[in-house]
Every structure is written in structure tokens, then in C-alpha cells.
Amino acid sequence: MARPTIRDLATAAGVSPSTVNRVLAGSDKVREPTMQRVLDAARDIGFYGVGAIRSRVDAARPRDRFVVLLQQPGRQFYEAVAEHLRQAASAYEGRDIDLVLEFMNDLSPDRIADRMLDLGPRADALAVVTAEHPVVSAAIDRLTAMGTPVLALISPLTAQTSIGFVGLDSWKVGRTVGWFFENICREPGKIGVLVGSHRYRNQDMQESGFRSYLREHESGFTVLEPLPTFESTAIAREMTERLLTDHPDMAGLYVCGGGITGALAAIRGMGRSGTLRVIGYDLMDSTRGGLLDGTLTVVLAHPFARMARETLDSMVRMKTSDGTGGAESVLLSFDIYTRENI
Template sequence: MKRPTIPDLARAAGVSVSTVNRVLNQPESVRPPTKDRVLAAAEEIGFYGLGTIEHAIKSTQATHRLGVLLQRSSRSFYRDLGAAIAEAAEAYPAHNIELTLEFLEDLTPEKVASHIVSLGERSEAIAIVAPQHQLVADAIDTVLDKGVPIVSLIGPLTAKGNISFVGLDNWKVGRTAAWAFDKMVRDPGKIGVLVGSHRLRNQEMNESGFRSYFREHNASFTILEPLPTYESAAVAREHVEKLLTDHPDLCGLYISGGGVTGAIAALRAMPKRDDFVAVGYELFDDTRAALIDGTLSMIISHPMERFARETIATLMKAKSGGRDAGAHRVTFGFDIYTPESV
């Protein structure tokens, strides 16, 4: 089969040969709908110059400088999320996006606040994962006052200005986890709870929803006070080992925040119990393996590709809306995994 030619592309797109040539050589002289039609036809027929057409069309489009600030790159979840956001930015239709993607290893409020201001100075709109703290709120207001919109990811944030949000309905996440314990635990008893930080509002809302379910449906369970892991696997392991020692009658563990790999290690070290239920957060290689070997009973997870697409789309909406536009709130459903579904 011969390679499609420019006349073949013109026929497939319903335009003249000269129009195809202008898309290739003078893309600024062609109307956007026509360029899109030629591009779609090139993809459909396998035109050899597809990359040239894509480059020509992108060269005429405005560039949008977007920034994303995530937490520690050592965590698989944030590495995977960062990769998905970068891919979504590259694939965003009909726009050039210049993405600045950064990870923050030091999660103290001072460092987070400083980095938010820095990223805001280099971007036209930014998305951040951050704890709720006055220093962080002040940094957000500093960026907003300069006309740069901010989108909070995973957990909502508050400041004087309007902040958009993209993430899960964390109240529902907590109630769904509680439902799982209610249905899977044979004899109600004590449940330990791990959170990454009391200042991460998504995890506070997870815990609130978790407790509300038991108040409403089954008061036979005792929910222990949540223990902060500070997003550290080592701290999480210490907490779980102490919980298992101090509460030999513990019937379950809810890991609603960071440090899940440390918690998994501690659970694997204890004698296997068929009556023990553990529910974790986010699916990646380690948690998938823990589901398969029975260490974890269920995982609640962000749908990564959807999360990334919504992040880029909301940043673009916030940027185009300008200083006086209201905040956008985007929530979407979460994925649930069990040992039989991975």
C-alpha cells in the first residue's frame, strides 16, 4: 500500500491541496477549525507528515505557563500523579502548555509557603498539594493578589481569596472505608487510624466521615484516636507495631494517609489473622502486592488519569477566567480495589 500523499490528505479533510500546504508552511493563515480538520484527517489516514502538522499547528497557539507543586517524589503516588499530569498537559487539545512540575521534600509550613510564592512568580496558574496552615494561607493570598489563580489538589484549602479544588469527596471516602469494616469484620472491636498530618484537610475529612458512619450504623466499634505519620513509612511502622502491642484485640486498621508501606511492613510481621481487616489508600505496586497477599483487605484510590485531566482543565479554566472569576470545585468518583479485582 502506497504512502498517503498531500492530495490524499486534502481529499480526506475535504480541503484543497493549497490549504494543506498552508497548514504545513503558513499555519497562522489557516482558520483553527480547518487546521483541526486537516490534523484529524492526517491521523486517520496515517499521513507521513503528521508530526510536522502537529508542530506547525502548535507553533501558532498561545503558550500557557502552568505550575504544579506536589509532595515528596520518594512516594510512588506523587511520582505517578506527576507523570499523569505531565502527560495530560502534553495531550491537552489545541493549546501549548509549558508545565513546571515540582516536588517538595521539606513539608514544613515555612518551606511550603515559600515554594508556593516562588512557583506563583513563574506561572500563570498553579495547582498545589499543601497542609492547612496560616503561613500557607498567607502565601496563597500573596499569589492570588498578583492575579495568579490557585487550584488545591487532593485536599481543599482556605485563605482570604478564592481557591479552586480538584479531588475526591473525602467525606465519602471515609464513610466508604467505614462501610467496608462494618461488612468485613466478624466481631466489632477497636480500629486504629493513621493519618499523614492533622493539617491535611482531606485526611481530617476522611476521618470525620469514617467516624460518622459508625455513629450512624454501628456503635459497637471503638475508633481509636488517629495517629499522624507525617507521611513517613518509618513512623507509620512504629505506630502500627505499637498499636498491635498495646491493643491485642485490635480488629482493624484504617490507613487514610501517607506511610502505607511502613504500615504494610508492620502488618506482615505479625502472625496472620483471618479476622483482621486493613483498608489503605492509593493503588501502586506495594499496595497492590499487599492486596494480593492478604495484608490489605481493600484500597480506595484516585483514578489517576481522570485526576490529571481534571487538574489541567481546571488550571486552564482558572487562568482564562481572570482575577474576578469564582473558584471551581471538581470532585469525581474514586476507585475501589480488593484482592479479587487487581
């Protein structure tokens, strides 16, 4: 059989022969989708120059360097976030994304801000999970002034300059938790609350939405003062044991923040599995096990795959907006799990 010609390739790709010649010559006047169509057609017909065309397409593809600062390596939640971000970056069409993921052990605002300022100038955009704090806000303003847009991930942040956000509607999450307690508890009683830190705006809004729902509906529940876990499994276990000791008649526990593995261990250790209504976040090995053995009643979960894609989409928009926009809030719907649907 005769070797496919440039005219054959043009016909297969639905373009003109001159367009194929421009692709082969590496012209920057051909749009990337058109180049990709020519490459696909070249593969289909066995065109001899497929390697050269692939090189031209790769060279024309936009390249991005995105930095994402996550928390505490080894935590199932952040490991899941990282894995879905890696998958989304690898599968992202039309762009070559160099994704830099860094886990932070030291969650102090000063350390987070320092790391943002160290990595940010070498990135096209930076996403971060951190608590609200003036030094973090100042770092966001400095990075924005230097031309690096910043995206708040999971927990919203504020600054004088524009900052994007990808995460759940925390107010709606909290009110949904209130609805669940009203409907799953056999009768009103005390509800304990664990928070990681009130400086995490998502947790603060979740607790506020939760209390708002119970006040509005005059449900008769008594919400105890929240106890901080500082995102620590050990502290969450200690705080849960304190709640169950001080309030043996407690009807429910709302784990609004990190440390749920410790809370579940305390509940099991004190023999309250199945008698205490417990609501927490995100479907992981630990929470799945809690649902299956009855220690955990309901899980509200981030949609990891969609969150990862929306994070990268937002960072692309922020990079390509040239300061004219792109810093927007993307509120994700959340998944709900019980032992019957996992």
C-alpha cells in the first residue's frame, strides 16, 4: 500500500493540506485542538510523520506549575485529596500540569505563611488548606501583588486582594447535620461538639449552621460548648472521653473537624457504640469501619474527584485571567453515607 500523504492526512483530519504543513513546521498559528485532531488522524492512517506531529502538539500545549499545600501527611483525608489531585492533573486535557503537592506537619500560621511565600513566586497559582489568620492574609496579599494567584481549598480564607475558594457550602453542611440529629435521635438530649479550631472558617460556619437549625426548629436539644481537637487524633480521643464521662446521658456527638479516628476509638472503648448518634465527615477506611460497626451514624463527605477537577479548573482560570478575574468561589455538593449505602 502507498504511504499516506499530507493530502491524505488533511482529508482524514478535516483540515487543509496547508494546515497540516503548518503543524509539521511547528507554526504557532495553528490552534492546539486542531493540532490534536491532526495528530489523532495521523495515528489512525499510519502517517509517517506522527512522531514529529506529536512533538509539535506537546510543544504547543500550555504548561502550568501549580502548588498545593495540604496538611499532615499520613492523614487519610489529605492523602485522598492528594491522590485525586494527581489523577486530575494527569488526565487534564489540553494542558501539561506540573503539580507540586506538599504536606505540612507544622500548622502554625507563621510556618504556613512562610512556606506560601517560599513556593508561591515559583508557581503559576497556589492552593492552600489553612486556618484564617492575619499573617496568612498578609502572605496572600503579597503573593497576589507578585502575580501569583491564591486559592483557598476546603476552608475559605480572606485577604484584601481577591482569593478563590473550592469547597463545601459549610453553612448548608451544618444545617444538614442539625436536621439529621433532629430526625435520628429517639428524643432530644445533649449533643457534644468537637472542632479542630475555630480559625478554620469552614468548621466555624458548620457549627454555626448546626446551631442555627436547632434554634430555628426549637428541637429541645442542648448543644454543649465545643471542645478543640487541634486536628489531633489523640486529643480528639481525650476530648471525647471527657464528654462521655462528664455527660453520660449525652445523646449525640458532632465531630466538626479533624480527629474522628480518635473520637471513634473513645466511643468504642467506653462501650457507647450504637447508643450514641455520631455524625462526622468524609468516607475513609476509619469512617467506613465506624459506619459498619454502628459507632458512626452518618458521614457527610467531600466529592473528592470533583473537588480535584474544580481545584485545577479554578487555578487555570486564575492563571489565565491576567488579573482581570478568575478568583471565584466554587461550592460543591456533598455526599451523604450511612451503613446502608457504602
